[in-house]
Amino acid sequence: MIRATHFIDHVHDAADTITLDETARHRRRLKMQSDSGISFLLDLPEARLLRHGEGLVLEDGRVIEVQAEPEPLYEVRARDEKHLLQLAWQLGNRHLPAQITADSIRIRADHVIKAMLIGLGAKVAEINAPFDPEGGAYGQADNTHDHSHGHHAHSHD
CATH class of the missing domain: 3.30.70.790 (UreE, C-terminal domain)
Structure with a gap:
């Protein structure tokens, strides 16, 4: 199966789109299918929130544009x-x-x-x-997020 191993910030000539809600856009490795049926394996080095308008670059050079689903x-x-x-x-x-x-x-x-x-x-x-939330404060300058809370402790009083 063809893989997408990296992304680009802006897409100019996409082969297709993939439309996902915010939860489905937070991924690292997953079999995916574009809106018109191109099957590929998303295989990024780490989990991140795929942003609206970014492009997933397939091994053959085609680019799948990420669309944020309302x-x-x-x-x-x-x-x-x-x-x-x-x-x-x-x-x-x-x-x-x-x-x-x-x-x-x-x-x-x-x-x-x-x-x-x-x-x-x-x-x-x-x-x-479309939902495009802010990234976390712990080493996530690229606006990715992580729902683990082992990095700090505080009270919710």
Whole structure:
């Protein structure tokens, strides 16, 4: 089976696309199939979040462009910048993956978190959009993420 062993940041002439939600885009090694049926083995050196618009380079030189599939999200807005930072702190304290924009935070839909945010004065809109969360703080400058928590200890009081 043909392999994809590396990626490129921008694609100019893709042979095909592969459309995946955020969870399915966080991979290292997996048999995959492009939207038009090209089968390949993703075989990266380490797990990473494949970003919308990146290209997976196949051994034969073809490039498969990664497309972020829209998924149910909440778009969280605040009354001002300080309030948005306070909401971001609350979400970060719960270790929730979040996509930060200039004036909003996008998170996965979760009715318990929605109730908390509304209780804190946030405006929460249900949207269907690609999810591209921020990367982690522990050696993940390329915006990959890791859900292990063995690297630090703290209280959730």
